[in-house]
Amino acid sequence: MVLKKRFGSRTVSFEAPVVPRAPRSARRRGHHSKISVGKQPCPIELLASLAGKLLQESESSSASNNASYENDLLCKDGVKEEKQHVDKPLKVESPEQESCKERTFVVQCVLESEDQKRKLESQSKAESDHSVECTSVISGFVHSDKGRGDTNPALFNDVEGIRVESTSKSIFKDLWKGRNIAAKYDGMKLQKPLCRDPSRMTYFSRHRTDTNLFGRDDDEKFSRMNKCSNRLKSFRYHQRAGDHRIRKLLSSKCWKAAPKLKDFECSKADGDVKPILISYKRKAFHKWERYRGDCLYKKRKLFDGSSITTTDVVVSGESNSNLPTKSVIADEDIPVEGGIASSISGRQASLQVKDTNVKFSIKSFKIPELFIDVPQTATVGSLKRTIIEAITAILGSGLRVGVVLHGKKIRDDGRTLLQSGLGCQENLENLGFTLEPTLENPHRTTVAENPLLTASCDAPDQLTSVCEANGSEIGVLNAAANQPLLTDASDHIVDNTPEKIPTLPDSLADNNLPDCTAIIPLSAVHMEPLAAVPINQKNKRPELSQRRIRRPFSVTEVEALVHAIEELGTGRWRDVKLCAFENADHRTYVDLKDKWKTLVHTASISPQQRRGEPVPQDLLDRVLSAHAYWSQDQGKLQGKHPAGLLKAADPSADEGIRAGST
DNA sequence: GTTAGGG
DNA sequence: CCCTAAC
Incomplete structure (x- = not known):
């Protein structure tokens, strides 16, 4: 219910002002013509034509479309109808194949290289089949543009896994193209069995999103779709979240895929697409990156959730879309986002911004410090897993996006970019985005209230989240945060998806992580969406008690x-300290006691089970001997000279020490 | 402040 | 290594 309202509001806001639509038929025409042309320039023309049509339609069709859409959406089956209603003009009805063609077509226009074209085509085909992930990937991009939130985490995952890297270029192209296509696809999507499969759904939704870019109709559709079924809702919902996420992608230094994407965009998308988009006032596309935890994570101990709080964004805000570098960015479809925003926050102010798009180039986000405590003996693999878990947990539900301008946080989410001073480049240069832990949890709450807002948080996906900066939407991550922030136009909550979260755990779950201890709230991952309290919970330790740095005992120390101990026996740790480690300030008698404990344990296990710097077997033998000796009270009874006993217990262990002791 | 143990 | 109970 809530959703509807929000959607409705959103839709409304969108449609009216922002994007003019051309009749879908017109759009379609445009596509065809373009298709026929098959040239890169075509896309632009198409876009232009579409825009015009959209504009036209927006007035008349938006309202009607919405209603019809919703109705259609109510039923999955209704999808087809939906298509007709919505898309008819454009597509009338496109069998899946057609849609594919169109899509392909569009792609071709965009694509510079045939290879890319091929890829796209293949992808499109795959999409039609619903089978291919690749397609999903592409669509993901497209959707991401929208910021619709359509993005489904799962999709992203798929996408990532599959091809993000290889197809990134094509994807980007698709993004902006996708919009056009999207309209067509919407119908298809809905009709297709895809609905059954969440991932598929996502796929569709993505398209939709794209479509929306061009026309608001899509948005409406989208909302309608949501109404159709819970699943749909959830998916889209997720998708949206994903989109937002995507938009807001966290770009990690380590991001592997990013470069390609970026480059790609820069090379092509920007040039071709943007102009068009701009004319339409919609974003051309969003870049999304996959977040890789490796880079960002610090191995540390978590002091306090609060401490973690902010991360600075490395971001650079750029007024324009050039993304020379990396990541993310965003275009803004004001309309779309505004719509989203409105839906989410009920804010319509964003519409105002529509005219002027502010592009944010978020080169990277700094992720809040993660404190991960892992034994030295842990494997690198376990470390990675631990980090991923931690990241997942945080990204899943524990982050929100903050906007920092000139060092100041812009807390008023209700303000427009203009009002916040984000409208001009100068400020953009001093703009930063932060990822902050969300103190509040209740994603659920959020979800309940705003289904739309809830996004799925697949761990991986989330990681992949895209960063987008829009005029209206800036932050994308975290629903939890959003909730409170309903007023925020800027923060769209994109992230949390409870549903998806489970997936992460699975992957993560298989821990081989022996001793690894992630101090981060991994619980969030497993937890239902949100319930969790992510970051905070785990910070049990007060900041005050910072854990000492780990200093493994050297063989010499051992x-x-x-x-x-052979001489003094166990139980006299203070003496041991004074005797053998008097100058080692970092070794307390408690440490010595602990070490002895571990030594005894180590000596009792097989060498294969031992970790860390190997301790000579002879030493371990002595440990066992001494331990046996002193633990039997013999040492105690006899006094402080275990040597004899030691020898008796373990002849091999005998050493000079005993001699000394003796 | 030390010890002993659990975590 | 941390934390604590028990001395």
């Missing part, structure tokens, strides 16, 4: 310890 030897000294063993020697001391």
Whole structure:
């Protein structure tokens, strides 16, 4: 219910002002013509034509479309109808194949290289089949543009897994093209069985999103779609979230895929697409990147959730879409986002911004510090998993986006970019985005209230989240945060998806992580969406008690310890300390006691099970001997000279030490 | 402040 | 290594 309202509001806001639509038929025509042309320039023309049509339609069709859409959407089956209603003009009805063709077509126009074209085509085909992930990937991009939130985490995952890297270029192209296509696809999507499959749904939704870019109709459709079925809702919902996420992608330094994408965009999309988009006042496309935890994570201990709080964004805000570098960016479809925003926050102000698009180039986000405590003996693989878990947990539901301008946080989410001073480049240069842990949890709450807002949080996906900066929407991550922020236009909550979250755990779950301890709230991952309290919970330790740095005992130290214990016995740790580690300030008698404990354990397990710097077997033997000796009270009874006993217990262990002791 | 143990 | 209970 809420959704509807929001959607409705959103839609309304969108349609009216912002984007003019051309009749879908017109759009379609445009596509065809373009298709026929098959040239790159075509896209622009198409876009232009579409825009015009959209504009025209927007007035008349938006209202009607919405209603019809919703109705149609109510039923999955209704999808077809939906198509007709919505898309008819454009597509009238396109069998899947047609849609594919169109899509392909569009792609071709965009694509510079045939290879890319081929890829796209293949992708489009795959999409039609619903089978291919690649397609989903592409669509993902497209959707991401919208910021619709259509993005489905799952999709992203798929996308990532599949091809993000290889097809990134094509994807980008698709993005902006996709919009046109999207309209067509919408119908298809709905009709297709895809609905059954969430991922598929996502796929569709993406398209939709794209479509929306061109016309508001799509948005409406989208909302309608949501109404259709819970699944749909959820998916889209997720998708949206994903889109937002995507938009807001966290770009990590390590991001592998990013470069390609970026480059791609820069090379092509920007030039061709943007102009068009701009004319339409819609974003050309969004870049999304996949977030890789490796880079960002710090191995540290978590002091306090609060401490973690902010991360600075490395971001650079650029007024324009050039993304020379990396990541993310965004275009803004004001309309779309505005719509989203409105839906989410009920804010319509965004519409005002529509005229002027502000592009944000978020080169990278700094992720809040993650404190991960992992034993030295842990494997690199376990470390990675631990980090991923931590990241997942945070991204899943524990982050919100903050906007920092000139070092100041812009807390008023209700303000427009203009009002916030984000309208001009100068400020953009001093603009930063932060990822902050969300203190509040209740994603659920959020979700309940705003289904739309809830986005799925697949861990991986989330990671992949895109960063987008729109005029209206800036932050995308975190629903939890959003909730409170309903007023925010700028923050769209994109991230959390409870549903998806589970997936992460699975992957993560298989831990081989022996001792790895992630101090981060991994719980979030497993938890239902949100319930969790992500970051905060785990910070049990007060900041005050910072954990000491880990200082593994060297063999020399071990030897000294063993020697001391052989002579002094266990239970006299203070003496041991004074005797053997008096100068080692970092070794307390408690440490020595602990070390002895671990030594005893180590000596009792098979060498294969031992981790860390290997301790000579002879030392371990001595450990066992001493341990046996002193643990039997013999040492105690006999006094402080275990040597004899030690020898008896373990002849091999005998050493000079005993001699000394003796 | 030390010890002993669990975490 | 941390934290604590028990001395």
